Structure formats: C-alpha cells, structure tokens
Amino acid sequence: MMNFTNQISTATDPAKIVDELAQGKAEDYNIGFLFVSGLSNTAMAEVIALLRKRLKVDHLLGCTCAGIIGSEAEIERLPASTLILGKLPGVKILPFSLNQTQFDDFQQVDDWLQFFNVFPNENPKFLILPDPFLFDMHEFLSGLNQVYPGCPVIGGLASGAMQPRENLLFINNESFEEGIVGVALVGNFSVSTIVSQGCRPIGQSYIVTRAENNIIYTLAGRPFIQVLEEVLQKATARDRLLAQEAIFLGIAMDEYTHNFKRGDFLIRTVIALDQSTGAGVITDYAKAGQTVQFHVRDAETATEDLNELLLSHRKKEQNKKPLGALVFSCNGRGENLFREKNHDISIIQKCVGPVPAAGFFCAGEIGPVGGSNFLHGFTNSIALFYPEEETAA
Incomplete structure (x- = not known):
C-alpha cells in the first residue's frame, strides 16, 4: 500500500x-x-x-x-x-x-x-x-x-x-x-x-499585437506603456502601490477562454519599460495573438x-x-x-x-x-x- x-x-x-x-x-x-x-x-x-x-x-x-x-x-x-x-x-x-x-x-x-x-x-x-x-x-x-x-x-x-x-x-x-x-x-x-503563482489580475485582458522575443511593443494596437498607465489610473490605490513594487503580466494559456480565473495565466514579471518605444520587457518570450492581463502580488493575494x-x-x-x-x-x-x-x-x-x-x-x-x-x-x-x-x- x-x-x-x-x-x-x-x-x-x-x-x-x-x-x-x-x-x-x-x-x-x-x-x-x-x-x-x-x-x-x-x-x-x-x-x-x-x-x-x-x-x-x-x-x-x-x-x-x-x-x-x-x-x-x-x-x-x-x-x-x-x-x-x-x-x-x-x-x-x-x-x-x-x-x-x-x-x-x-x-x-x-x-x-x-x-x-x-x-x-x-x-x-x-x-x-x-x-x-x-x-x-x-x-x-x-x-x-x-x-x-x-x-x-x-x-x-x-x-x-x-x-x-x-x-x-x-x-x-x-x-x-x-x-x-x-x-x-x-x-x-x-x-x-x-x-x-500568488497573483491576481487587474484591469482587463488585451491581445498582444506586436512582440519580438521578450519585448511587447503593442497591446490591442496601442503602446504597452500607454495601456499599462491606463490600467493603473483605473486601479485602486492599493493596487497602484503594489504595481510600483512590481508589476506582472499574465499570459493566458487558452486564448479561447472568455472568463479568466486563477490558474488560467502563466505569470511573468515586467522587468523594464522602454519610454522611447513604449514597449515593455518581460521574463519570457511573447508573440502576437496571445491574450495577456496585468497582475499584482502581495502576501494577502x-x-x-x-x-x-x-x-x-x-x-x-x-x-x-x-x-x-x-x-x-x-x-x-x-x-x-x-x-x-x-x-x-x-x-x-x-x-x-x-x-x-x-x-x-x-x-x-x-x-x-x-x-x-x-x-x-x-x-x-x-x-x-x-x-x-x-x-x-
């Protein structure tokens, strides 16, 4: 036994x-x-x-x-x-x-x-x-x-x-x-x-429209940084503070899912923002067509x-x-x-x-x-x- x-x-x-x-x-x-x-x-x-x-x-x-x-x-x-x-x-x-x-x-x-x-x-x-x-x-x-x-x-x-x-x-x-x-x-x-993975989503999900290796240039046709700033403007004060410490990007494992929940995303860290191009750099490869959503993490989450x-x-x-x-x-x-x-x-x-x-x-x-x-x-x-x-x- x-x-x-x-x-x-x-x-x-x-x-x-x-x-x-x-x-x-x-x-x-x-x-x-x-x-x-x-x-x-x-x-x-x-x-x-x-x-x-x-x-x-x-x-x-x-x-x-x-x-x-x-x-x-x-x-x-x-x-x-x-x-x-x-x-x-x-x-x-x-x-x-x-x-x-x-x-x-x-x-x-x-x-x-x-x-x-x-x-x-x-x-x-x-x-x-x-x-x-x-x-x-x-x-x-x-x-x-x-x-x-x-x-x-x-x-x-x-x-x-x-x-x-x-x-x-x-x-x-x-x-x-x-x-x-x-x-x-x-x-x-x-x-x-x-x-x-200890994270929770903020804002809504977006389609990656331009990416190269681990650099994401645009989400839904708009610069990555612009979309992130918009998400944070609408976020709670607590989530904005958490995002200042670290912001994460969840990559949906199934793009055909409409109501995403815990476990549906592979969490990767946003490690850099390029102000000159409006792009974001993450700790994994990304490609056009993927569905992504920003996430935050803390002890409670x-x-x-x-x-x-x-x-x-x-x-x-x-x-x-x-x-x-x-x-x-x-x-x-x-x-x-x-x-x-x-x-x-x-x-x-x-x-x-x-x-x-x-x-x-x-x-x-x-x-x-x-x-x-x-x-x-x-x-x-x-x-x-x-x-x-x-x-x-």
Missing part, C-alpha cells in the same frame, strides 16, 4: 542528523527525497553516505537549499534537514542525471526517449531537482513538453549557493555540482499538481491564491486525502513575504491534510500551467500523491 513518512532534523553533526532522520525507518522504501540547508557540501556528502547505509531505500535523491519544509514546519536561514520516504508499490522509478554538455547532444525525439527510457503513452510523471547555474532549464522544459505532452514535471531549483558549482545535487550514490537529477515515475498512481487552489482541488477530489506531498516554494516566499513562520505548509495541512510532506525553498519552481510545464518565480509548486489513477495530473 502506498504511504509516505517525513522527518526533519535541526542538528548540524552528520551522524546526529542521520540518527534523527532515520529513527523508526526500518522498513523498505522505494523512494526518498533529502533536502539540506546550512551545511557544507562535505558535511552533506557525509549525511548522504550514512543515510544510505542506514535506510533500505531503492532510490534516494536531493539537493542543498536555503531552507527546508517538513510536514509541520518551515525552517529558513538555519541548518536543517528534511527527509521524506515513500512506498510506491507497482510504480516503476527511473532515475536520471544530466548536465548541459550531455543535453546539448539531444538532437531528436529518439534521444529523449532513449535517455529517459520511457514512452509518452506510459504517462510518466517527472520529479526534478536542477541546479540554477550552467543548465538551460527553459530548453529542457520546452523539450519535455514536446516529447511528453501533458506529462507533469514538478520540482525546484537548488538554492544552497549563490555561485556556480557550489550547490550539491545527488541521486543514489552519485553527486554533482551542476546539471539536474530526477526521476520519472510510471505506474498505477496519480500525482496532482498545484501551482500557486498569495495566501488567498494558495487557499483557493487547494480547496478547489479538495472539492474535485471529493475530500480524498493525498498520501504524500512534495512542496517546492520560492525562497522569496516564507517569512520574507508573509512575516510569519510555517505559512504555506500550514495552509496545505489545513486544506488537504494531514499529509506527510517535505520540500524546500527554491531558486525557481517547476510545475504545469495549462497543461504545459514552466519555470516559475515566487510560486509554490506542490505534488500530491494518490494511490490510483483517478485524478487528472
């Missing part, structure tokens, strides 16, 4: 960390995830080696991070470790690791299929842990979306370092300072995904968004409880945004718990929006595990 168990430790000595994490974990497990913050890579390597000796787990993977998440606590800016172990009977687990040099050799569909050793009709679910440096995540996700359409990819970018080759990624007995580690899961189970998405999911599942959860939250959330401890995990447990959970504060979050997988920021990307294929991923 599928089940998960989680344990956290705030110890700093590798032997003590392993004692605390492995306590009462004498059973056989199919998979485990370990996330560690505040330790040197040498100390983490020792934790991994000791843990692999103590546990009976087929596949163990993880990474360094800026803060960890357990079933009942989020620990930031302090040394801490979180471990989740899962029994997945009847599920095939396909581990992999990949660096940029290897990825550069992917020239055709067969290269992807041979590397992952799984076909699209097997409906794989991918759980990935990339390093934020020296690997082209956008191209990787674009390729996965094309080769494995509709298959969810969930994960988070390692956040334990500010420089290339200072994070540590590992899978089983291999460790890496760059690239990506992960698993593809195939079998009679379900992973439901919640991607909370992010709280509301996570609550609403989880409660909607629970209703869809007819209150069925997930058996395990992986939580990938932006390192810009947590106490930085909400000014309180354990914010997101408390909401998760309130809405869909009790559920064993583990995760970390990431340098970027990965999850599906509108059926395709993307790299996000300021997002909480959650994977909820169910024992049989009754829910859509």
Whole structure:
C-alpha cells in the first residue's frame, strides 16, 4: 500500500542528523527525497553516505537549499534537514542525471526517449531537482513538453549557493555540482499538481499585437506603456502601490477562454519599460495573438491564491486525502513575504491534510500551467500523491 513518512532534523553533526532522520525507518522504501540547508557540501556528502547505509531505500535523491519544509514546519536561514520516504508499490522509478554538455547532444525525439527510457503513452510523471547555474532549464522544459505532452514535471531549483558549482545535487550514490537529477515515475498512481503563482489580475485582458522575443511593443494596437498607465489610473490605490513594487503580466494559456480565473495565466514579471518605444520587457518570450492581463502580488493575494487552489482541488477530489506531498516554494516566499513562520505548509495541512510532506525553498519552481510545464518565480509548486489513477495530473 502506498504511504509516505517525513522527518526533519535541526542538528548540524552528520551522524546526529542521520540518527534523527532515520529513527523508526526500518522498513523498505522505494523512494526518498533529502533536502539540506546550512551545511557544507562535505558535511552533506557525509549525511548522504550514512543515510544510505542506514535506510533500505531503492532510490534516494536531493539537493542543498536555503531552507527546508517538513510536514509541520518551515525552517529558513538555519541548518536543517528534511527527509521524506515513500512506498510506491507497482510504480516503476527511473532515475536520471544530466548536465548541459550531455543535453546539448539531444538532437531528436529518439534521444529523449532513449535517455529517459520511457514512452509518452506510459504517462510518466517527472520529479526534478536542477541546479540554477550552467543548465538551460527553459530548453529542457520546452523539450519535455514536446516529447511528453501533458506529462507533469514538478520540482525546484537548488538554492544552497549563490555561485556556480557550489550547490550539491545527488541521486543514489552519485553527486554533482551542476546539471539536474530526477526521476520519472510510471505506474498505477496519480500525482496532482498545484501551482500557486500568488497573483491576481487587474484591469482587463488585451491581445498582444506586436512582440519580438521578450519585448511587447503593442497591446490591442496601442503602446504597452500607454495601456499599462491606463490600467493603473483605473486601479485602486492599493493596487497602484503594489504595481510600483512590481508589476506582472499574465499570459493566458487558452486564448479561447472568455472568463479568466486563477490558474488560467502563466505569470511573468515586467522587468523594464522602454519610454522611447513604449514597449515593455518581460521574463519570457511573447508573440502576437496571445491574450495577456496585468497582475499584482502581495502576501494577502498569495495566501488567498494558495487557499483557493487547494480547496478547489479538495472539492474535485471529493475530500480524498493525498498520501504524500512534495512542496517546492520560492525562497522569496516564507517569512520574507508573509512575516510569519510555517505559512504555506500550514495552509496545505489545513486544506488537504494531514499529509506527510517535505520540500524546500527554491531558486525557481517547476510545475504545469495549462497543461504545459514552466519555470516559475515566487510560486509554490506542490505534488500530491494518490494511490490510483483517478485524478487528472
């Protein structure tokens, strides 16, 4: 029977960390995830080696991070470790690791299929842990979306370092300072995904009428800046203040939808305004014909968004409880945004718990929006595990 168990430790000595994490974990497990913050890579390597000796787990993977998440606590800016172990009977687990040099050799569909050793009709679910440096995540996700359409990819970018080759990624007995580690899961189970981008729309939606790469020149035939100024003039005082801190653009995943709601937009940041051309620059490619809408974000909106998405999911599942959860939250959330401890995990447990959970504060979050997988920021990307294929991923 599928089940998960989680344990956290705030110890700093590798032997003590392993004692605390492995306590009462004498059973056989199919998979485990370990996330560690505040330790040197040498100390983490020792934790991994000791843990692999103590546990009976087929596949163990993880990474360094800026803060960890357990079933009942989020620990930031302090040394801490979180471990989740899962029994997945009847599920095939396909581990992999990949660096940029290897990825550069992917020239055709067969290269992807041979590397992952799984076909699209097997409906794989991918759980990935990339390093934020020296690997082209956008191209990787674009390729996965094309080769494995509709298959969810969930994960988070390692956040334990500010420089290339200072994070540590590992899978089983291999460790890496760059690239990506992960698993593809195939079998009679379900992973439901919640991607909370924490934004809400302001104004109305517009059609992009001229764009090049990540520069949007016109919306509905008018300069981007002119449209934005008009939206802000009609906005509330509070929304204008939020827009001064950061303004976002939601790209509609389905242009044929008329009444847009949460989850219908892929949120991207407006990073620059060009007064000479009237254009806006965003953190993604844009093209003419797309439907977009301006968005704002704050703690209240992010709280509301996570609550609403989880409660909607629970209703869809007819209150069925997930058996395990992986939580990938932006390192810009947590106490930085909400000014309180354990914010997101408390909401998760309130809405869909009790559920064993583990995760970390990431340098970027990965999850599906509108059926395709993307790299996000300021997002909480959650994977909820169910024992049989009754829910859509």
